[in-house]
Amino acid sequence: xxxxxxxxxxxxxxxxxxxxxxxEAAARQALEIDPDAxxxxxxxxxxxxxxxxxxxxxxxxxxxxxxxxxxxDAMLNAxxxxxxxxxxxxxxxxxxxxxxxxxETDDEVADALLIKIDALLSKRDDEGVKRALAMMPxxxxxxxxxxxxxxxxxxxxxxIERASERIQAxxxxxxxxVEARYYLGLIRDASGDHLxxxxxxxxxxxxxxxxxxxxxxxxxxxxxxxxxSALARLDPALRRFVExxxxxxxxxxxxxxxxxGIDPRAPMLLDGIATPERPGPPxxxxxxxxxxxxxxxxSATELEDELVNTxxxxxxATFLEKSRGAERPKSELN
Numbered sequence: 001x002x003x004x005x006x007x008x009x010x011x012x013x014x015x016x017x018x019x020x021x022x023x024e025a026a027a028r029q030a031l032e033i034d035p036d037a038x039x040x041x042x043x044x045x046x047x048x049x050x051x052x053x054x055x056x057x058x059x060x061x062x063x064x065x066x067x068x069x070x071x072x073d074a075m076l077n078a079x080x081x082x083x084x085x086x087x088x089x090x091x092x093x094x095x096x097x098x099x100x101x102x103x104e105t106d107d108e109v110a111d112a113l114l115i116k117i118d119a120l121l122s123k124r125d126d127e128g129v130k131r132a133l134a135m136m137p138x139x140x141x142x143x144x145x146x147x148x149x150x151x152x153x154x155x156x157x158x159x160i161e162r163a164s165e166r167i168q169a170x171x172x173x174x175x176x177x178v179e180a181r182y183y184l185g186l187i188r189d190a191s192g193d194h195l196x197x198x199x200x201x202x203x204x205x206x207x208x209x210x211x212x213x214x215x216x217x218x219x220x221x222x223x224x225x226x227x228x229s230a231l232a233r234l235d236p237a238l239r240r241f242v243e244x245x246x247x248x249x250x251x252x253x254x255x256x257x258x259x260x261g262i263d264p265r266a267p268m269l270l271d272g273i274a275t276p277e278r279p280g281p282p283x284x285x286x287x288x289x290x291x292x293x294x295x296x297x298x299s300a301t302e303l304e305d306e307l308v309n310t311x312x313x314x315x316x317a318t319f320l321e322k323s324r325g326a327e328r329p330k331s332e333l334n
Contacts, residue, residue, distance in 0.1 A: 004033045004040075011043050018215055020050040038067040042074045049081050052299045057081050072108060075099040079115045083122065085298065092119040106137035110146050117153045126157045133157075144173050148180045155183055160190055178207040182265065198259055205252055205264045214294045218303070224249045227288050230307035238315045242270070244281035251291045267293045267310045270318050282319060 011026030027043045034040065045060030061078035064071050075095055082092035096116035103109045113132050120128040133153055139146065151166030164187050170180040185200030218226070227247055231239065258264050272284025288307075297306055 004030055004037060007033070008039055008043060011047075015043070015046055015050060018050075020047050023047045023050070036067055038064040038071050038074065041067065042071065042077060045074070045077055045081075049077070052085075052301060054081050054086050058086070070102045072099055072102050075102070076111055076115060079112075079119070083115060083119045085302075087122070089119045089123050092116070093123075106139060107142050107146075109135075109137055110139075110141060110143070110150075114146070114149050114153075117149075121153065121156050129153060129157050130159075144170075147173070148177060148183070151180070152183055155187060155190075160187055163187055164191075176207060178204055178211070181207065185264075194261075198261075201258050201264045202255060205255065205258055208252055208264065208291060208295075213291065214297070216300045217290075217294055218300055220249055220290070223288075223290050223303075226304050227307055230304050230311055233304075233308050234311055234315075238312060241282040241315050241319045242286060242311070245270070245272075245283040245286045247286045247288060249288050249290055252289055253287070253292075265292050265295075268314055270314055273318065 007026045007030035011023045011030065014020075014026060015023035023043070024047045027040055027047060030037065030040045030043070041060045041064035045057045045064065048054075048057035048060060058078060058081055061074045061081070064074040065078075068074075076099055079092045079095040079099065082088045082095060093116055096112045096119070099112040100109065100116075103112055113136055117129050117132050120132060133150065136150060147166045148170035151163045151170060154160075154166060155163035163183070167180050167183050167187060170177055171184065174180070181200055182204045185197045185204060188194075188200060189197035224247065227249060231242065231247070234242075253262050253264055253266055253269065257269065262269060267289055269287040269289075270283050270285075271287060272280075274280045274282050274284075293303070293306060293310065297303060
């Protein structure tokens with residue numbers, strides 16, 4: 001094995017174990033050996049994405065593609081960053097379409113299509129998602145996560161039976177696949193099997209509790225401070241509904257509220273809502289679920305903005321949409 005390959009292999013190994021600093025050091029050593037190796041720029045892009053620098057990641061991926069126009073992995077890595085966190089969805093779709101022209105195996109076609117589907121779902125282009133799903137190879141695939149991802153996509157466009165088939169296949173391979181288990185709960189709820197859904201959601205909570213927290217997870221006191229800072233940033237028209245509420249930070253929703261119908265992945269719960277029969281402050285308590293909020297983020301720097309967005313969404317849904325007579329879909333709790 002030559003030195004360049006050794007540094008690249010070490011860099012990818014460190015990256016896969018979450019050591020961004022070590023991975024970058026290995027990539028920089030590889031860069032000194034061969035600054036024109038597209039594989040080096042791909043690794044540097046991946047490390048930049050790990051550390052939350054999406055713009056730098058895209059620049060490295062562009063460098064890799066300038067050196068090798070058919071570099072499939074760099075295309076997919078770039079497309080993932082374009083979808084999240086950049087939200088440049090049209091560019092992501094275009095990158096995936098380009099990748100599809102270079103794909104050689106069913107797994108590569110599936111990889112490109114699944115990222116494209118994520119972008120199309122974010123664009124709320126259900127018809128585009130259905131067209132992309134129709135292009136999906138039947139497999140079998142080397143990667144066992146494809147059944148779940150395809151099933152999730154079918155669920156998001158309302159094809160419950162097709163979703164169930166793929167999700168059940170994913171769980172046959174791994175009964176503790178927590179994301180597949182969560183979507184099975186959603187499928188059962190959408191099918192009217194509320195008892196079955198609750199059973200699945202309680203199992204999801206158990207698996208979430210057993211999983212390690214995010215590597216950057218904050219101490220509870222720091223998380224509480226971020227929540228209070230987010231509340232202070234709310235528009236006064238929204239803050240008035242919760243300004244007297246007591247804030248509690250918990251890892252996850254409790255078993256009892258899940259049994260009452262709360263989504264196990266809910267980011268927060270506004271409780272003690274005033275009614276004509278029970279007058280008082282509009283909201284008495286706010287339960288903020290730390291694990292559920294941190295799960296969807298890439299770093300602690302995103303947390304306060306995500307808390308602000310979540311508070312705005314929950315307050316609007318609880319007080320403003322209900323006052324207009326709108327029913328709140330359970331799926332919005334996710």
